[in-house]
Amino acid sequence: MRLTAPSAPAVSAVIRRLLPKRVRMRLTLLYGVLFVVSGAVLLAITYLLVTHASTSVVLGREGDGPVLGRADGASGPLGLTGGQVPLPLKDGTRALREHAYRQHQEDLRSLVVQSGIALAIMAVLSIALGWLVAGRVLRPLRTMTGTIRRISARNVHERLAVAGPADELKDLADTVDGLLGRLETALDAHKRFVANAAHELRTPLTLEHALVEESLMDREATVESYRANLERLLTISEQQARLLESLLTLSSSERGLDRREPLDLADVAEQTVRVPRPEAARHRLRITTSTAPAPLAGDSALVQRLVANLVDNAVGYNVPGGHVRISTGTEDGRALVTVVNSGPRVPPEQVERLFEPFQRLGRTADEGHHGLGLSIVRTIATAHDALLSASARPGGGLVVAVAFPARAEPAKPAPLHDPTIAR
Structure with missing residues (x-):
């Protein structure tokens, strides 16, 4: 052996x-x-x-x-x-x-x-x-x-609060306290998000129930009234579909990127402005572009959703006869996209709040805007390690800029997906 x-x-x-x-x-x-x-x-x-x-x-x-x-x-x-x-x-x-x-x-x-x-x-x-x-x-x-x-979800506000000399054990306790603080913030944000999402979804469901109940109780209803109620139900259903799609996009982008591919912000912007926007035509908005090469590496679908959401937000929160300007380029070694729009005056202290989920300024969900567009923009920018900045224009409207880490060497852009309105 x-x-x-x-x-x-x-x-x-x-x-x-x-x-x-x-x-x-x-x-x-x-x-x-x-x-x-x-x-x-x-x-x-x-x-x-x-x-x-x-x-x-x-x-x-x-x-x-x-x-x-x-x-x-x-x-x-x-x-x-x-x-x-x-x-x-x-x-x-x-x-x-x-x-x-x-x-x-x-x-x-x-x-x-x-x-x-x-x-x-x-x-x-x-x-x-x-x-x-x-x-x-x-x-x-x-x-x-x-x-x-x-410590659990009910008392996540508690802290270790270890006293004593600044040794390794004190550093460990302070690190755990910092982690608990971040966890508490994330749980509070999650609770607010769930509550807001439930409210946004409950409102159209209530309206749908009322329309169906009205059609059933009206014994003198005509084909035209039925058709009108069905058209309203179809509009509400489309709004719910857009809301659910926005929620899915927000959830997927918060997990980070699964892959990165070469693309150019100039091509993304040109592709985005080609999509018809009935609201822009209805309010006689002027949309202009000023594009220069801005190569980056990222998720093409998410980047196009970011640019589309910026344009949709600029169109939806505008005034009749206003304008929207999209520009791309490179600045300080980063690929930059900037969207400037006219519109109602935005208080400077309210700009940051607009990037929170379900936050709207002077608009309601009945108009098809759920307050998720800019929050999705911020989440996608964070997933790409991009810098997001926004400021209120003195005459009304916003200036939003997103600076992505530039791609080292230009490469052939990946095929773009059709953008979808998220607000």
């Missing part, structure tokens, strides 16, 4: 299974092993020092002449390396030297045994002390763990 040596991963797995699961026990074993190793090293150093110091020079005799030699009987020149010199002494020197050497060896053995017993006793004490010290060190972690376990 051929035996094979275990592989390194198998050995590591066995070691991991043998190690204790609790951090306190592992710290205790670590403290104990360090103490035993350091004690063994100290014992070895002491043994070597005692051995060297015990080889002292003694006065004895050898044969008929005295000698001056080392107690261990080593030979060599007299001095640091030992040796012997004949001196006129009496007999018995050899026996005396041998007795001293045996006594020296016995002392060394006694030193090793007693030191080993002392090391074993201190090893047990070090394990006990290590257990206490490990518990003291891990106490703040246990406190933080218990607090985090108690």
Whole structure:
């Protein structure tokens, strides 16, 4: 039978299974092993020092002449390396030297045994002390763990609020508090979004129910009245479809990008303005473009939705006879698209609010605008690491600019998708 040596991963797995699961026990074993190793090293150093110091020079005799030699009987020149010199002494020197050497060896053995017993006793004490010290060190972690376990969606406002010196544990607690703060903000935004979405969806459902109920209860209803109610139901259904599509786009863009492909903002803008917009014709709006190459790498469908939403917002929130201007280019190493529109005056302090979901300025959902267009713009810009800026024009309207990270080398743009009105 051929035996094979275990592989390194198998050995590591066995070691991991043998190690204790609790951090306190592992710290205790670590403290104990360090103490035993350091004690063994100290014992070895002491043994070597005692051995060297015990080889002292003694006065004895050898044969008929005295000698001056080392107690261990080593030979060599007299001095640091030992040796012997004949001196006129009496007999018995050899026996005396041998007795001293045996006594020296016995002392060394006694030193090793007693030191080993002392090391074993201190090893047990070090394990006990290590257990206490490990518990003291891990106490703040246990406190933080218990607090985090108690925190849920209902009390996410609670914080660890660990006091003490600015050490690693304090940094960990502050990091967890920051994470809880961001989580609380995200949960609040999610709750507001769900509440607003439910309200936006409930309103057309209520209206649809009322129209159907009216048609059923009217015994004198004619074909024309039925047709009118069905046309209204069809319009409401289209608005709901656009709302649901906007919600799906907002959700997908918040997850980030699955792929990036080369495209040019100039082509996106030209493709967007070709889509007919009945509201622009109805209000006699003038739409102009000023495009220059602006290459970038991103999701073509999302980028086109961003530009389409900017144009749709500029058209929908405008005044009769107004204008919309779309321009593209590069600035400071970024691909830039800017949409400027006339329209009602927007308070500067309200500009940031317009980029929140379901926020409208002087418009209602009955007009087909659900307040999601600019929020989708911001989400898509964030997914592309783009910079979004908006400001109110002194004469009314908005100036919205999105700066994407430019593509290093121009490449063939990817095919564009048909834009869809999101507001």
